[in-house]
Amino acid sequence: MNASDQLELAECITRARTGDLEAWGELYREFAGPIFRFCRRSLHTKEDAEDATTEIFMKVHEKLAQYDSTRPFQAWLYKVAANHCWDSLRRRRIRQDLETEGVEEMPLEHPDPSQLNLLLDAQSTKEMRDALKKLPARARMALVLRYYTDMSYDEIAETLGVRRNFVGVVLLRARHQLREALTGQSLQGMNAEQTP
C-alpha cells in the first residue's frame, strides 16, 4: 500500500468513525476479502468463515472508535479477526492443545535438512493447504497469524493467550505437525498410485 493509499485509507477511517456509512462501506469492501480468507484459513468450514467475517465486521464497526490511528489499520483489523476466530474455536471446545502441552516433547535436535528439502520439493501450495487443515486448531492458528497476517510474536502470544516465550515453540511444533501431515499425505498419495 503506497503513501497515497494510506492517506486515503486514513481519511476513510476517519469518516467511518464519524458514522459515515458510505466510508464504512468502502472499508468493508476493501477488507472483506482478506478477512474472509483469514477466517477461511483459521476455521474449519466455509460457512464458519462467512459467518465469522460478518461478525468480525460487526465488531469492528462497534469498536472503530477505539482504534488507535497511529497504528496500522490492517494490523488492528487482523487482531480483531484473530481474537474473534480464536474465541470462536475456543468456545466450540475444539482447542485441543493447552498452553504448555507438549513443550517437553518438543524435538530440539537438529533435523536433517536434506530430508526437509526433499519433503518440500514434493509439495504444492494446495497440498500445503490441505495439510494445514489437518492441524489442531492452535497450531493452524499460530501459522496463520504468523505467515498470513505477519503478526509479531507478542501479538500472537496475546491472541493465543500463551506466554511470549512459548510462541516460538508453538510455531515450531506447528511446523513439525505440518511436516507430519505432509508426509502422511505423500504416503497416502504413493499408496494410491501403487494400488492397481
Added chain:
Amino acid sequence: MSQFNQHTGGFDRHYDEITCLQYLEGLLDRPTARELSAHTDQCTDCRELMHALERESRLLSNALREQEEAVPAHLLAGPVRDKTPWAWVASFGMAAAGVYWLWTSFINPAMAQANEVGFGSTDLLSTLFFQGALWKGWPEMWSLIQGVAVVSLSVIGFFLLRRSLRKFNTIAMVMTALLVALGMPTGASAAEIHRHESHYTLPAGAVVHDDLIVFGDSVEIDGTVDGDLISFGRNLTITGHITGDVISFGALTEISGIVDGSVRSFSNQLMFRGKIGKNLMIFTNQLKTDAQSTIGWGATLFVGGDATLNGRIERGILGFTQRMDLNGFVGGNTDLKSSDSFTIGPQAQSMGKIAYTGSVQPEVSSSAKLASPVETTIEIHKIDWYAGITYWHKLLFWGAGFVFGLVVLLIAPGFFVETVQNVERFGVSLGVGVLTIIATFIVAVAVCFTIVGLGIGIATLLLWFIAMYGSHLFTAAWLGRKLVGKKSFAGVVAGKKSWPVPYKGALIGQFALGLLLLDAIRLIPYVGFCAAVLAQVWGFGALALTIYHRIHPGVRSSIDAAPATA
C-alpha cells in the same frame, strides 16, 4: 536464546531448529545472531537447515495467501449504505412509475369499461372486485398472475431457506415449484363469452349448452344455461334456469329463477325469490330473500347493511351482518354476528340452535318457532381499564408477539438483524411498506378470484397476514436497540447462517424492551392506534427491503483484494 545441541556430524555443535527459525525471523539478540551467522558460514548442515526453513516459511506464506477460492458474492456485496436522498428519489420515482403503470394498464381501462356498462363505484372493494374484473384482458391475466405468484413464492422460499438447505434440497424445491406451476390448470374450459354488450338477454326457451360468461350493463337470463353462469355487470336478473353455479359481480342481482348449484355473489344488493339447489355465499350491502325462496343447503352471509331472510334455508346460516331480520325457515343451526340488531319475526322457524353475538339483545317474536332459546353473547367494545384481566390480556398479547419474534430471531438471526437494520432507513421503509402492503394484498385477492389460483392466493394471503402481524416486531427490536443506546448494526449480516453469539442476549433483551414499549404506546387512545399502524407499515417495508436485498444482493465479484500484508 540460543541453545546448542551435540551432533555427530562434521561440526561438534549445531544450532537447534528453533534458534535457526528465530534467527530467520529476526528475533535473536544481536550477539547470538552474529554468532549463529558466523557458524552457518562454516557449517553446511546449519546453512542447509536455514535454507530449508526459509523455503518452508515461503511455501507456507504462499499457500496461505494464495487466492484459490473466490470470496462469496454476498459478503462482497457489503453493508447497506445510507443513500437516503437517492433512496428517497428512487423510491418515489419507482412508486410514481408503478402508480402510473397501474393506472394506465389496469385502473383506467377498467374504469372506462365500468363506465361503459354503467357501473361505477368508489369503495376499494368494488374497485378490486368489479373494475379489475371488467378489464377486458383479465382472462389472460390469470395465467400470468399464477405464474408470478408461484415464482414469487418459490423465490422467497428459496432465499429464506437457502442457507439451511443444501444443493439437493434446493433443487428439489425448485423442481417441485416448477411442477406445481406446470401442473396447474391452464384456465377455464371452453365457455360462451359475451363481451361489450350493454344488454344481454338469454330469452326464455333458449339454451346455452356450456358455461356462460357475460360482461354487460344489464344481463338477463330467461332461458337455460346448462353449465355455470359468470356475470360481470350492473344488473343481473335470473328468471330462467342455471344447471351449474352462478358467480356474479354487479350492483344488483335478482334471482327469481332456479339455480341447481350454488350462488356466489359480490353485489351491492341481492334480491332472491327463486330456488338455489346448494349454497348461497354473498358479499353484499343488502340482502333480501322472499317468502317463496328456497336455499337447498346453507347460507354464508357477509352483509354490510340489512339482511332480511323470509324464505327457506334447509340447512344452517353463518352470518356477519349489520342488521338481521329473520322471518323464515332455517333447517340447521344459525351462527350470527350482527353489530346493530337481530330480530326474529313471527314467521320465523328454526330447527337448530341459534347463537348470536352482538351489542344489543335480540328481539324475538313470541310467535316465532324456535327449537331452543337464542344463545346470546353481548359484546361491548369498551376496555375496562380497572379490570386486571385487561392487563393480563395485554401481557398475553405482548408475550405472543415476543415468542413469535424470538422464534424468527433464533431461526433466521441474520434475516432478523438485517430487517431491524432496514428499519433504520425510515423513509424508504415506510414508503416501501405502504406500497407492498397494498400491492401484495391486491395481488393475493385477485389471484383468489381466479378459482384455479385459489390455493396460491390463499397461501399468499396467509403469508401477507403473517408478515402483517410480524412486521411491528422488527420496529420494536429497533426501538429497543435505540433505547439501550447502542448504535446501528454493522450492516454486513446478509446471508448469515448462525447468530453472532456476543449479540444474541443483548438483542433479545432489546427486542423485549422495545416490544413492551410499543405495546404500552398502543394503549394510548388515538395516538396508540396511529403508532401501531406506523410500526406495522414501517416494519413491513423493512421486511420487504430485506427480502429484496436477499434476492438482489448486488454482486461485486470483481473485488478480490489481496491480503493487506501481502
